[in-house]
Amino acid sequence: MNPRFTNKRVLLTGGASGIGRATAERFAAEGARLAIGDIDVTGANAVAAELGGVAFAYDARDPAAAPQLVEQAVAALGGIDILLNVAGIMTWGRFEETSPESWQRTLEINLSGPFYLTQAAIPHLKQCKGNIVSVASAGGMHPVYGTSAYGISKAGVIAMTQSASLEFARFGVRVNAVAPGGVATPMHEKSTAGRGVDPAIFAEAAGRNMPKLTDRQACTPEEVAAAIAYLASNEARFATGTVLVLDGGQVTG
Numbered sequence: 001m002n003p004r005f006t007n008k009r010v011l012l013t014g015g016a017s018g019i020g021r022a023t024a025e026r027f028a029a030e031g032a033r034l035a036i037g038d039i040d041v042t043g044a045n046a047v048a049a050e051l052g053g054v055a056f057a058y059d060a061r062d063p064a065a066a067p068q069l070v071e072q073a074v075a076a077l078g079g080i081d082i083l084l085n086v087a088g089i090m091t092w093g094r095f096e097e098t099s100p101e102s103w104q105r106t107l108e109i110n111l112s113g114p115f116y117l118t119q120a121a122i123p124h125l126k127q128c129k130g131n132i133v134s135v136a137s138a139g140g141m142h143p144v145y146g147t148s149a150y151g152i153s154k155a156g157v158i159a160m161t162q163s164a165s166l167e168f169a170r171f172g173v174r175v176n177a178v179a180p181g182g183v184a185t186p187m188h189e190k191s192t193a194g195r196g197v198d199p200a201i202f203a204e205a206a207g208r209n210m211p212k213l214t215d216r217q218a219c220t221p222e223e224v225a226a227a228i229a230y231l232a233s234n235e236a237r238f239a240t241g242t243v244l245v246l247d248g249g250q251v252t253g
């Protein structure tokens, strides 16, 4: 396959681990120049050093961090062609028991972070008819029991994708999302092992929302990276406002 991202300037968040790391690897393998923003700056630096990119400390909870990260990426790469909103956290907790702190943290990291980064990156993406891909979740379409704040935050990412696609299509900027079900990453491993989760909530959630494809329970981070790369590539140049679901049939089957 011909590399699809030769010299494309890609800003991605969450590149230190899981889906973000696999995505960084995929884009680098296809010729992209990478800037990674992550709260785990040590991990992000290690990935950037391995792949030949640059990394910056970035906390999605801080609204001021988004324009700063965009400025740093533009200074390092000379512009931004593609923004990939990957960083996120999983939180458990029944609706009535979700504390203001947990609600706020989940919404800030999973939704406000991508919102502010999209705002900050748009002027640069308009200059080169660039595009954005965000990682939502199947849980934003078909919630998992006991994860209401998470599901609501990811439903917000889907609505953000669709709203932004409406406003930016006239500038030639595409905005899309992927919505995975389970993905075999550190986040998923912790969650499916029930670590840090109220056992009563976990028992209620277990066995529900399972993929209909029975050969395995989760997709790989590389499969999600491939879907992100497709949406960000010219092969998807007529796709905007699209949510590509990768859930083994959990929502769609």
Ligand SMILES: NC(=O)c1ccc[n+]([C@@H]2O[C@H](COP(=O)([O-])OP(=O)(O)OC[C@H]3O[C@@H](n4cnc5c(N)ncnc54)[C@H](O)[C@@H]3O)[C@@H](O)[C@H]2O)c1
Binding pocket: 013, 014, 015, 016, 017, 018, 019, 020, 037, 038, 039, 040, 058, 059, 060, 061, 086, 087, 088, 089, 090, 109, 135, 136, 137, 138, 179, 180, 181, 182, 183, 184, 185, 186, 187, 188
């Ligand atoms: N793993 C799954 O089953 C699954 C399913 C659907 C969607 N997702 C979504 O995929 C994305 C990546 O998840 P993953 O499974 O690779 O998890 P992961 O825990 O392996 O990686 C998450 C990354 O985000 C970074 N991060 C966390 N908080 C941050 C903050 N405040 N500011 C900046 N960076 C921060 C972490 O340091 C890490 O590098 C998330 O948005 C997640 O919600 C994951």
